[in-house]
Amino acid sequence: MPTFPAISGADIYFERPIVSSRSFRTALNDLETGARYAWPWRTNPLMSWELTYPLLTRAQVTTLEDFWNSVGGQLRTFSFTDPDNVVHAKCRFDQPALEVRFVSPGVHAIQLRIVEIK
Numbered sequence: 001m002p003t004f005p006a007i008s009g010a011d012i013y014f015e016r017p018i019v020s021s022r023s024f025r026t027a028l029n030d031l032e033t034g035a036r037y038a039w040p041w042r043t044n045p046l047m048s049w050e051l052t053y054p055l056l057t058r059a060q061v062t063t064l065e066d067f068w069n070s071v072g073g074q075l076r077t078f079s080f081t082d083p084d085n086v087v088h089a090k091c092r093f094d095q096p097a098l099e100v101r102f103v104s105p106g107v108h109a110i111q112l113r114i115v116e117i118k
Contacts, residue, residue, distance in 0.1 A: 001089070002067070002071055002078040004080045004081070004114070005064065007053070007063060007064070018083050020049045020082065020083075022047055025042060026041065027039055046117065048115040048116065049080075049114045056108045057107070058108065074094070088116045090117050091114050091115060091116050093113065098112075
């Protein structure tokens with residue numbers, strides 16, 4: 001399984017805060033009598049992250065573009081190590097396209113949404 005690349009370099013950083021969230025899936029059954037039955041579909045929440053890279057060199061952008069293309073964008077899963085160094089084995093991109101913004105000559109910005117799936 002592919003692994004999300006670690007972008008290296010002395011000038012690389014994530015824009016803080018890194019937005020992470022948890023999602024729970026619950027089934028609800030509302031009856032005409034007013035009673036409601038609810039049960040969870042899973043015991044552990046699924047995580048999602050929004051990563052913002054405000055200053056990337058062209059080489060770092062190429063690394064992310066190559067990875068995006070290798071997993072087919074949203075199509076295939078990969079493992080992702082979150083900022084707390086927890087490895088999530090089955091994740092995918094949660095956006096239809098990889099958008100690279102031009103900041104200045106030789107400097108680019110990317111924002112990525114990654115979700116855990118099971």
